[in-house]
Amino acid sequence: MTESLKTEPLKIALAGLGTVGGGVVKLLDANxxxxxRRAGRPIxxxxxxxxxxxxxxxxxxxxxxxxxxxxxxxxxSDVDVVVELIGGSDGPAxxxxxxxxASGKAFVTANKxxxxxxxxxxxxxxxDAGTALKYEAAVAGGIPVIKGLREGAAANxxxxxxxxxNGTCNYxxxxxxxxxxxxxxVLADAQALGFAEADPSFDVDGVDAAHKxxxxxxxxxxxxxxxxxxxxxxxxxxxxxxxAQARALGFCVRLVGLAEADASxxxxxxxxxxxxxxxxxAHVQGxxxxxxxxxxxxxxxxxxxxxxxxxxxxxxxxxxLIDVARGEVxxxxxxxxxxxxxxxxxDAGARRERSYLRFTVADRPGVLAEITxxxxxxxVSIESMIQRGEAPDGxxxxxMTTHEGPARAVVAALERLEGSPSMTGKPMWMPILDV
Amino acid sequence: MTESLKTEPLKIALAGLGTVGGGVVKLLDANxxxxxRRAGRPIxxxxxxxxxxxxxxxxxxxxxxxxxxxxxxxxxSDVDVVVELIGGSDGPAxxxxxxxxASGKAFVTANKxxxxxxxxxxxxxxxDAGTALKYEAAVAGGIPVIKGLREGAAANxxxxxxxxxNGTCNYxxxxxxxxxxxxxxVLADAQALGFAEADPSFDVDGVDAAHKxxxxxxxxxxxxxxxxxxxxxxxxxxxxxxxAQARALGFCVRLVGLAEADASxxxxxxxxxxxxxxxxxAHVQGxxxxxxxxxxxxxxxxxxxxxxxxxxxxxxxxxxLIDVARGEVxxxxxxxxxxxxxxxxxDAGARRERSYLRFTVADRPGVLAEITxxxxxxxVSIESMIQRGEAPDGxxxxxMTTHEGPARAVVAALERLEGSPSMTGKPMWMPILDV
Numbered sequence: 017m018t019e020s021l022k023t024e025p026l027k028i029a030l031a032g033l034g035t036v037g038g039g040v041v042k043l044l045d046a047n048x049x050x051x052x053r054r055a056g057r058p059i060x061x062x063x064x065x066x067x068x069x070x071x072x073x074x075x076x077x078x079x080x081x082x083x084x085x086x087x088x089x090x091x092x093s094d095v096d097v098v099v100e101l102i103g104g105s106d107g108p109a110x111x112x113x114x115x116x117x118a119s120g121k122a123f124v125t126a127n128k129x130x131x132x133x134x135x136x137x138x139x140x141x142x143x144d145a146g147t148a149l150k151y152e153a154a155v156a157g158g159i160p161v162i163k164g165l166r167e168g169a170a171a172n173x174x175x176x177x178x179x180x181x182n183g184t185c186n187y188x189x190x191x192x193x194x195x196x197x198x199x200x201x202v203l204a205d206a207q208a209l210g211f212a213e214a215d216p217s218f219d220v221d222g223v224d225a226a227h228k229x230x231x232x233x234x235x236x237x238x239x240x241x242x243x244x245x246x247x248x249x250x251x252x253x254x255x256x257x258x259x260a261q262a263r264a265l266g267f268c269v270r271l272v273g274l275a276e277a278d279a280s281x282x283x284x285x286x287x288x289x290x291x292x293x294x295x296x297x298a299h300v301q302g303x304x305x306x307x308x309x310x311x312x313x314x315x316x317x318x319x320x321x322x323x324x325x326x327x328x329x330x331x332x333x334x335x336x337l338i339d340v341a342r343g344e345v346x347x348x349x350x351x352x353x354x355x356x357x358x359x360x361x362x363d364a365g366a367r368r369e370r371s372y373l374r375f376t377v378a379d380r381p382g383v384l385a386e387i388t389x390x391x392x393x394x395x396v397s398i399e400s401m402i403q404r405g406e407a408p409d410g411x412x413x414x415x416m417t418t419h420e421g422p423a424r425a426v427v428a429a430l431e432r433l434e435g436s437p438s439m440t441g442k443p444m445w446m447p448i449l450d451v
Numbered sequence: 452m453t454e455s456l457k458t459e460p461l462k463i464a465l466a467g468l469g470t471v472g473g474g475v476v477k478l479l480d481a482n483x484x485x486x487x488r489r490a491g492r493p494i495x496x497x498x499x500x501x502x503x504x505x506x507x508x509x510x511x512x513x514x515x516x517x518x519x520x521x522x523x524x525x526x527x528s529d530v531d532v533v534v535e536l537i538g539g540s541d542g543p544a545x546x547x548x549x550x551x552x553a554s555g556k557a558f559v560t561a562n563k564x565x566x567x568x569x570x571x572x573x574x575x576x577x578x579d580a581g582t583a584l585k586y587e588a589a590v591a592g593g594i595p596v597i598k599g600l601r602e603g604a605a606a607n608x609x610x611x612x613x614x615x616x617n618g619t620c621n622y623x624x625x626x627x628x629x630x631x632x633x634x635x636x637v638l639a640d641a642q643a644l645g646f647a648e649a650d651p652s653f654d655v656d657g658v659d660a661a662h663k664x665x666x667x668x669x670x671x672x673x674x675x676x677x678x679x680x681x682x683x684x685x686x687x688x689x690x691x692x693x694x695a696q697a698r699a700l701g702f703c704v705r706l707v708g709l710a711e712a713d714a715s716x717x718x719x720x721x722x723x724x725x726x727x728x729x730x731x732x733a734h735v736q737g738x739x740x741x742x743x744x745x746x747x748x749x750x751x752x753x754x755x756x757x758x759x760x761x762x763x764x765x766x767x768x769x770x771x772l773i774d775v776a777r778g779e780v781x782x783x784x785x786x787x788x789x790x791x792x793x794x795x796x797x798d799a800g801a802r803r804e805r806s807y808l809r810f811t812v813a814d815r816p817g818v819l820a821e822i823t824x825x826x827x828x829x830x831v832s833i834e835s836m837i838q839r840g841e842a843p844d845g846x847x848x849x850x851m852t853t854h855e856g857p858a859r860a861v862v863a864a865l866e867r868l869e870g871s872p873s874m875t876g877k878p879m880w881m882p883i884l885d886v
Contacts, residue, residue, distance in 0.1 A: 039748070043606055043748050046608075046747065046748075047606060047607065047608050047747070047748070050608055050673060051605075051606060053673055053786045053790045054605045054673070054785050054786050055605075056781070056782075056786070056787075152603075158746075158748070158749035158750065158752065159603075159752060160598075160599055160602070160603025160604065160752075163595075163598060163599075163602060163603050164595055164598075164599070164603070167595070167598060167770060167773070167774060167779070168587075168594075168595025168598050168599070168770055169595065169766070169770070170486070170489045170490075170769075170770050170773045171478055171482060171486060171765070171766045171767075171768075171769030171770050171772075171773060172482065172766055173481075173482050173485055238485060238488055238489070296734065296755065299731065299734055311593075311766060312481065312482070312762075313474070313478050313481075313482070313593070313762035313763065313765055313766040313769075314593035314756060314757065314762060314763050314766035314767075315593065315756065315757045315762060315763060316756060316757075317593065317594065317595075317754075317755070317756040318753075318754070318755040318756060319752075319753070319754055320731065320752070320753040320754075320755075321749060321750065321751060321752040321753065322749065322750045322751075327747075327748035327749060327750060328748065328749050328750060330606070330748055331604070331606045331607055331746060331748040331749035332606075332749075333606075334605075334606030334748075335602060335603055335604070335605050335606050337606075338602070338605045338606060339602060342781045343781075344602070344779040344780075344781060345779075346491070346777045346778075346779060347491075350489050351488045351489050351491070352491075355488045
C-alpha cells in the first residue's frame with residue numbers, strides 16, 4: 017500500500033447505538049486528532065444502524081447514513097469495517113458477522129456470547145476471506161487482555177489464566193463485603209443504580225464470565241473455544257455470613273473464572289472462590305475486572321481495569337479499529353483455526369484443591385458428628401471448622417475448610433448429607449484459590 | 452506474501468549471550484512448537500555473537516554460527532532480524548542497531564538506555580528503511596506495557612502514565628518496609644543475592660527508571676522522547692524511619708516514575724513517593740514492576756509482572772519476534788517520528804501536590820519554631836506533624852505532611868533551612884501520590 021493510499025480514512029459502519037455504540041462515536045469525535053496520528057489515517061463512521069432512530073443519543077445522527085437493514089451494512093462499497101454492537105449470540109449480530117466477513121470486510125465486535133459460541137466458525141470464515149475478525153471489547157472491557165494474551169504473552173506456554181471477568185458480580189460481592197449485607201439486598205440496589213440488569217441471570221449465574229473465560233482459554237492455550245466445557249456456578253447462594261467467615265480465615269470471596277491446561281486436559285470453571293487477602297485479585301474492588309496469566313517464562317502477569325461501560329468498551333473497540341487501520345491483523349485466535357488443539361475436558365473430580373464448605377444446620381446435638389462422619393467416609397480431611405453466626409433461615413452457620421484433596425471426595429460427602437434433616441438449607445461449596 | 456513463503460523460518464542473529472540472551476535461546480527451544488503455531492512459522496537463531504565463547508551457558512553453542520564481529524551480524528544474508536542484548540546506550544549496541552536498520556533488517560532490543568537516548572533517530576532510520584524497530588523488553592521486563600500503551604490504550608488521550616519501573620529499588624524498599632531496616636543494610640544484602648549490581652547507581656539513583664519512563668511518556672502522549680527532561684531522585688536517602696512514619700500516616704514508600712502531559716507541558720519525574728496503602732502500586736512487592744495509565748475513555752489501566760530477569764525479559768524479546776514473524780510491525784513509537792510532538796517541559800515548581808518532609812534535627816528547644824516559621828514564610832501549609840523516632844545520626848526525626856500546594860514553595864522553605872545548625876542532616880522531601 018502506498019503512503020498516499022494510507023491517508024484515506026478507514027470507513028466504519030456501526031450496528032447498534034446503545035451505550036457502547038454511542039461511546040464509540042463520542043470517542044472517535046473526542047480523540048480524533050490523536051487517533052489519526054496513531055492509526056496513520058482518520059477513522060470515520062459513515063453508516064449506522066440501530067433499533068430506534070428517534071432516541072436522543074447526545075450527538076447528531078444526521079452526520080451518518082442511516083441504514084434500516086442491519087445486514088445491508090455488510091455490503092456497502094463505502095465501508096471498510098463493520099462494528100457490531102447489537103449483542104446476542106445469534107440473530108442479527110451473527111447474520112451481520114457472516115455477511116460482513118463474506119464480503120471481505122473487517123469485522124469488529126464486543127459480543128462475547130457470539131464469539132464464545134461462533135468464534136471459531138467466524139475466525140475460519142475470516143481466514144478464508146483474508147480479512148480480520150477482532151473482539152478486544154468482548155472480554156474485560158477496556159483492559160487489552162485479548163492483545164495481552166494473543167501477542168504480549170505469545171512466547172509462553174501458559175498453564176493458567178484466571179480472573180474477575182464480571183463487573184456486576186464483583187460489584188455485588190465487594191458491596192456485600194463492605195456492608196455485611198446479603199445477596200438479595202445488594203442486587204436490588206445494584207439494579208436500581210444500573211450496575212445490574214433487570215434480569216441479572218447472565219451475570220450472577222456466571223454465564224457472562226463463562227463466555228469470556230472460554231475465549232481467554234482458547235487464546236492462552238492455543239485450543240478450540242469450548243464454552244460448553246465451562247463448569248458454572250454463580251453467586252446467588254453466597255451469604256453475607258460466608259464473606260464474614262472467609263475474612264476471618266484470611267480470604268475474600270470473588271467470582272473467579274479459571275482455566276488450566278495440562279496433560280490431563282482442559283479445565284474451565286466459573287465459581288465463587290475464596291481468594292487469599294494477599295493475592296492481587298483480592299484488591300479488585302467494585303465493577304473492576306482483572307486477569308492473571310501464568311507463563312512458563314514470564315511468570316505471573318496481572319492486568320486490571322474497568323470491565324464494562326461506555327468509555328472502557330469503546331476504548332477497546334477503537335483499539336481494534338486502530339489495529340485494522342495499521343494493518344496489524346493476524347489470525348483471530350492467534351493462529352490458524354486448524355492449528356487450534358481440541359483437548360480433552362479434564363476430569364474435574366480428580367482436581368486437587370482446598371475447599372470451603374458452609375452448612376446451615378439445626379441447632380441440636382449430633383449434627384456435627386453427622387457431618388464429620390460424612391467427611392471421613394468420603395475421605396475429606398478437615399483443616400479448620402467454625403460454628404458461629406446465624407443463617408438467614410434461622411439455622412446455625414457451620415463453616416469448614418478442607419485440606420487439599422480431590423474434588424470428587426467433597427462432592428461425595430455433600431451427596432451423602434443431601435436430604436439430612438439436620439440441614440436447614442443447601443450447603444455451599446467454594447474452592448480456595450491456591451495460586 | 453504467499454502461504455508457502457510464510458512457512459520459511461524467521462532467522463535470528465543474537466548479539467549478547469548474558470542472562471537475557473541465554474534466556475531467549477532457552478525459551479525458543481522450550482516453547483518451539485507453540486511459538487511456531489503462534490508466529491505462523493518457526494523462529495530460529497542462526498548466528499550469535501558474545502564476548503566470551505568458552506563460557507558454559509547451559510546449551511550447545513555449536514548449533515549456531517559464531518560471529519566475532521558484532522556488526523557483521525547486521526549484513527548477513529541469512530538473517531531476517533537482529534536481536535541486541537549487549538546493553539549500553541552507545542558503543543557496539545548502537546553501531547549494531549544502525550547497521551542492522553541500514554541493511555533493512557528488523558531490529559529487536561531490550562536496551563532501555565539506547566532507546567531513551569537514540570530511540571527517535573533509530574525509529575526514523577527504521578521508518579526510512581521500511582523495517583521494524585521493537586523494544587518491548589526495554590521497559591518493565593515481561594509486562595507487555597509497550598504494546599499495552601502503543602496499541603491497547605491507543606484510542607485514548609492519556610493524562611498520566613506512572614509506575615514502579617525498577618525492580619532493584621522496589622526490592623530494597625519493600626525489604627526495608629518488612630524488616631524495618633535502613634537502605635545500606637538491605638543494599639548490601641541485595642547485592643549478595645544478585646538483586647542489585649556491584650555498582651548500583653543506575654538503579655538506586657533512578658537513572659534506569661528514568662530511561663523507561665521517558666520511553667513510556669513518548670508512547671503515552673505521542674511526544675518525542677525527552678530523557679533529559681526527567682527530574683531525578685533516588686532512594687539512597689530513604690530511611691527506615693521514613694517508611695515507618697509513612698506507614699503510620701497510611702502510606703508506603705515506592706520509587707515512582709510519573710509522567711503527565713497537559714496544556715502546560717510535559718512533566719516527568721522519578722522520585723521516591725508516598726503511595727496510599729489502598730492504591731494498586733502499594734501492593735507491588737519485591738522485584739515486581741507495575742505500570743498505571745490513565746486514559747480519557749478507558750479510565751485506569753494497571754499492568755503488573757516481573758520487571759527483569761532471564762525468563763520475563765526473554766518473554767518480551769520473543770513476543771517482539773513473533774510480531775515480526777506475523778508482520779505486525781508498525782511505527783516504533785506508534786506514529787511516524789515526524790508526528791511526535793515536542794512539548795514544553797512543564798514548570799515543575801508550579802505543580803501542585805502534597806508533600807512529605809522529614810528533618811533530622813537536634814533535640815533542643817526552638818527547632819520546631821524555626822522550621823514552622825520557614826514553612827509559613829514560604830507559604831507551605833502543614834497538614835500533620837510527628838516528632839518521634841531517632842535518626843541514624845542520633846538526631847530526632849521530625850516528619851510533616853503538607854496540604855496541596857506548589858512545589859516551589861516547599862523548595863523555598865527547604866532552601867531557607869539549609870545550613871541551619873538545628874539540622875543534623877539533609878532534609879528528605881517526598882511527594883505524596885494523590886491519584
